[in-house]
Amino acid sequence: DAMVIQNPRYQVTQFGKPVTLSCSQTLNHNVMYWYQQKSSQAPKLLFHYYDKDFNNEADTPDNFQSRRPNTSFCFLDIRSPGLGDAAMYLCATSRVEGIGSETQYFGPGTRLLVL
Amino acid sequence: GQNIDQPTEMTATEGAIVQINCTYQTSGFNGLFWYQQHAGEAPTFLSYNVLDGLEEKGRFSSFLSRSKGYSYLLLKELQMKDSASYLCAVKDSNYQLIWGAGTKLIIKP
Numbered sequence: 334d335a336m337v338i339q340n341p342r343y344q345v346t347q348f349g350k351p352v353t354l355s356c357s358q359t360l361n362h363n364v365m366y367w368y369q370q371k372s373s374q375a376p377k378l379l380f381h382y383y384d385k386d387f388n389n390e391a392d393t394p395d396n397f398q399s400r401r402p403n404t405s406f407c408f409l410d411i412r413s414p415g416l417g418d419a420a421m422y423l424c425a426t427s428r429v430e431g432i433g434s435e436t437q438y439f440g441p442g443t444r445l446l447v448l
Numbered sequence: 449g450q451n452i453d454q455p456t457e458m459t460a461t462e463g464a465i466v467q468i469n470c471t472y473q474t475s476g477f478n479g480l481f482w483y484q485q486h487a488g489e490a491p492t493f494l495s496y497n498v499l500d501g502l503e504e505k506g507r508f509s510s511f512l513s514r515s516k517g518y519s520y521l522l523l524k525e526l527q528m529k530d531s532a533s534y535l536c537a538v539k540d541s542n543y544q545l546i547w548g549a550g551t552k553l554i555i556k557p
Contacts, residue, residue: 337490373456375535375547376491423490431543433478433498439490 336360337440339424345446346414354409354443356424364430365407366437367399368423376423382407383430411445419447450474452548454536459554460526468521468534468551476541482510482521483535485550491535494521523553531555 337358346352356365364383368376380389382401396418398410411418421444425437451473460466472480479498483491497503497512497519509522521534533550540546 373549373552375452375549377547378545421488433539433543434496435543436481436493436496437545439492441490442488444488 337424337426337438339422339440339443341443342441343444343446345448346411347448348415349413352411352414352445354411354422354424354445356407356409356440357405358424358426358438358440359405360426360428360438361404362426362428362438363404364427365401366425366427367397367407367409368425369418370421370423370442379409414445414447416447419445421445450540450546452536452538452546454534454548454551456549457552457554459556460523462526462528462555462557464526465522465524466526466553468523468536468553470519470521470536470548472517472519472536472538472546472548474538474540474546477514478539478541478543480510480512480519481537481539481545482508482519483537485533485535487532494534526555528555528557 366381367379370376379393401407421442423442424440427435427437453471482494485491495510502511507524512519533552535550536548537545
């Protein structure tokens with residue numbers, strides 16, 4: 334089955350210790366998104382790629398970086414995690430941008446705990 | 449600013465019908481989505497509305513009124529597995545998805 338895969342599902346890191354979350358997709362979609370979602374809150378878009386074209390949201394902290402080495406993979410790097418970065422991180426894909434009906438497909442998420 | 453409003457939590461009984469409302473104020477409109485999210489899991493797509501009216505899909509229906517900035521998700525014949533959060537999201541004029549915080553639906557036997 335075509336899908337969006339995130340590893341690991343749970344990640345524990347220490348305050349200030351860099352951490353990388355990964356996402357892969359077998360849908361061959363052009364667009365990949367990273368969202369942060371805290372409990373009972375709306376998903377917050379951090380950034381997205383259209384192919385290799387990187388789009389950063391204006392309010393995404395510099396502490397968050399992303400890489401997309403190829404169509405299938407995308408990584409979220411948190412350079413110095415703080416306690417406030419503990420959240421669920423969701424990766425999503427869509428075939429293209431700029432079409433109203435275009436749906437985003439989500440991976441299962443990585444829950445990050447910062448100690 | 450852009451805003452999506454949904455009730456925080458609702459409770460309903462197994463076998464009953466529940467309506468989850470969503471109101472939005474966005475810069476432009478290119479469609480409204482409903483997603484279901486079970487606790488600790490990813491959102492999954494339920495419905496998309498871009499024209500006024502009711503879209504029915506099995507036990508779930510979604511309604512849109514663009515002039516009122518209003519949508520609802522109607523769930524019929526509720527089952528225990530319908531216990532989840534339901535997120536409303538609108539695509540604005542830039543095709544960015546603006547998300548609501550979700551409505552947590554609790555189903556009681």
